[in-house]
Amino acid sequence: MALSKKEMSAVLIGDNIKIFACPHCGESVILHQSKSLVCTNNHSFDLAKQGYVNMLTHSVTSMYDQSLFEARKTVIDAMLYHQMYEVIVEKLQALGDIIHVLDTGCGEGTHLYKIQQQFDGELIASGIDIAKEGIQAAAKNYSSAIWIVGDLAKSPYASQSFDAILNILSPANYGEFKRISKDGGKIIKVVPQSGYLKELRELYYANSDKEDYSNDKTVARFQENFDDVVIERVTLTQKLAPELVPLLVHMTPMGWHQEQQIDAKQLPQITIDLDILIGTVKK
């Protein structure tokens, strides 16, 4: 009989239990009866039947709902990001054949899944996001990774667990990244460059200051925190299928506070322009 989502998740977690630490007390955890993660102080986190674990230590109200993650998945599936995967996979490939990778702020998980698929070897993939709706979508669509609802500020991972940490268009926590990374591990952070979604921004912010975008401060902070930093830029302008336009508007923070409706004809193409920052953790 085929394994359920929960059973598949339990197998993955059991095989990799060493990457976890209790987010309450920092102690090690065991997998108890394939049902829950339990630490030596008896803090316990149940596997959900959908195949993920909620390891939040406090309740949070997310800005993101299920429809936003569905919109993101459809747009991301349209492969606007394939150049980004190529760069990231190339960097990961240099780390070895069997590697532990954590995607921080993974959302609905499609980026991590595609990266895992393209990796030649065994990429043991973990994704964490504070939004339960994102992790639920990830667990529903992809059973090949360990999906955790959790807060990067109180992450449920043991020190020195990961060969690489991804942080794609998401807030970072460099203190935690350094702690949970292995010595010599890579931090790969993706940030928007000046042309990112520029056609959409032009429609919203024509003639206003907000049209310009700079990531200088983010790059400077990254360079202060990590060694041997290299930056690779990926830029691509693609035709945009009309049905993707409302989804793109919905998934983009710019769209949230706007009254203005965007017609698909106003957005025949869209630009993806990203900086991929790659740094090394030296302990």
Ligand SMILES: C[S@@+](CC[C@H](N)C(=O)[O-])C[C@H]1O[C@@H](n2cnc3c(N)ncnc32)[C@H](O)[C@@H]1O
């Ligand atoms: C703009 S979305 C990007 C999601 C995904 N990486 C992508 O590119 O599609 C930012 C994500 O960061 C998550 N996030 C924000 N603060 C977080 C925190 N403290 N811990 C974990 N995830 C967080 C949000 O819930 C959201 O899913």
Ligand SMILES: [Zn+2]
């Ligand atoms: Zn504990």
